[in-house]
Amino acid sequence: MPKTDPHDLPEGKITPFTCPECGGSLWKARTGNMVRYTCHTGHKYSAQSMLNAQNSEVEAALWTALRFLKERALLLEEMARKASSSKYALSEKNFHEQAQEVRKHAEVLGQILQDGTRAAENPAARKPIPKNSAATKSAATRRRRQK
Numbered sequence: 001m002p003k004t005d006p007h008d009l010p011e012g013k014i015t016p017f018t019c020p021e022c023g024g025s026l027w028k029a030r031t032g033n034m035v036r037y038t039c040h041t042g043h044k045y046s047a048q049s050m051l052n053a054q055n056s057e058v059e060a061a062l063w064t065a066l067r068f069l070k071e072r073a074l075l076l077e078e079m080a081r082k083a084s085s086s087k088y089a090l091s092e093k094n095f096h097e098q099a100q101e102v103r104k105h106a107e108v109l110g111q112i113l114q115d116g117t118r119a120a121e122n123p124a125a126r127k128p129i130p131k132n133s134a135a136t137k138s139a140a141t142r143r144r145r146q147k
């Protein structure tokens, strides 16, 4: 149960991490082989439960980013149409190009999210996570080129 006294800080060393539930700072304490993260309001996590909570946060943030990218593309197309009707050909072209670029980013992000959803629905088909992001990026690029 979360604490009520804000001056009663958790045991251990403060970490650069924030609590997935309340956004507060997290302290790390070790008991034998167990590591426990506790925020100042009393939310507690093991290393594994922190990872799980962070995964959920990252996925939610990516879906939000995808929604913003799609909204941005729609707004840019609207601005292009407006520029077209007011005979600003250069602005129209510029807005269309920006909208295309944003759509490409949205497509890449949407593909990553769909791949993640498929992997979550079918864990047996999940590929091992590459050790560096460059490998992840080149794999994503190869998949796009194969289409």
Ligand SMILES: [Zn+2]
Pocket (backbone or CB within 6 Å): 019, 020, 021, 022, 023, 024, 039, 040, 041, 042, 043
């Ligand atoms: Zn918390």
